[in-house]
Amino acid sequence: MFLKSVGRSVVTAVLAAVALTWLAPCVAGEPLETQDTTPCSIAQIRSGECHTAEAGVGLGDTETTSNDGTGGSDGGGSEDASDPGGGGTAEPTPQEVCAATPGPPSAFCRSLRPVGVAIGQPAPGAPGWSATISDVARFVPSTATVSGEPENIAVVGLPANFLSSAKTETIPGTILGRALTIRFTPVNYAFEYGDGEKRDSSTPGAAWDASGQAQFTPTDTSHVYKEPGTYTVTVTVTYTADIDLGTGWIPINGTLNGPPASQQIRVVKAHTALVQNTCTERPSAPGC
């Protein structure tokens, strides 16, 4: 019994030491809160401290500085005015809203522009000259990579998070003798996880740390592997293209796929993992 228990502790310690290197952010402290919802624990709900931001008095995330488990006056949370409506002025058109929104376009915004096969439509506003999606194909971004976290290792049964580095790129080029700038905007990220499962995402994925989420939280791009082994994860990014001949951006009909980017992922079974807090505090944490 004693020997067995020593053996197990050694294994545990070794695993913990290995785990330490890639789970370090987990112990580094509370992640930053970036979402605009108000998370509530059951204790907060029962104490009457679970309010939406509009209700004003919620303790929200500020309660970590307070020793008073039920205190209620120091909160407030962020007053982020995320209501985009408002005001009596004329509503902007969907196209204007989409154009003003940074980052990859949403599914709705994508629906506003023609997406389909590459057909020989002339680019509007360029009399006597036209470019098609196949003309710009040779400029499509090819440097995008994909990575998995933590550290391209995944644990069976727990979500592994994946992210693509592809982003909007502006590339100078010459088409049919004419100098121009081509802008490629990612509209879809097709993740193939190497175990037969796939997922399309409109976002490149975000690191857990960057999105303020705890490790092993499911994300829009995460995947749970059922068996250990080595898998190749592949992401194919679909872009739309716009060109600028010096007079403003002109959309090109059709979409283009960039070359697939891949990354090997080692999926392991973990019997012990180092997680935030103690096993007494979080008995259901992995390894406890």
Added chain:
Amino acid sequence: MIGLAGCTPGPAPKPTPTPLFTSEADAFKAAEQVFRDYIETVNSEESDSTADPQRFLAGKALDEDVASVRDLKSSGHRIVGATAISDYRSKSYTPGSKTVTSLACLDVSATRIMDASGNDITSKNRPSIVAVEVSLTLMSTEFKIVGMNASDEPCS
């Protein structure tokens, strides 16, 4: 040694066997059962010190709960009296992330907050019904609560 022993995998809590879901309705049903079991376990904590509501939680929801339990412990406050589910509505199921979103209305009117000396310090402004948006994600074979957020939706 003792600390490590506490972290070695013990007998796993018996999960309710949940088959993989063939329909949204099945997923809704399984997720709802997990939430109801969670609230029942929270209520049983008062009389049963081995009750472990955190086994129903993961991710953000678990982080919130750990912080909250810690605060409660350091303040010496206790929460007594049962919390009831007055309404539960499944709203959406995202097959990609295997996540169910639902609205739960929790009746906390029978729940009191007691300070270390046993005085009832329940806030007078506390609403009796609290609306919470609950997200549950399928992890291996069971749903875990991954998020609980304050909701504006009206409770009947």
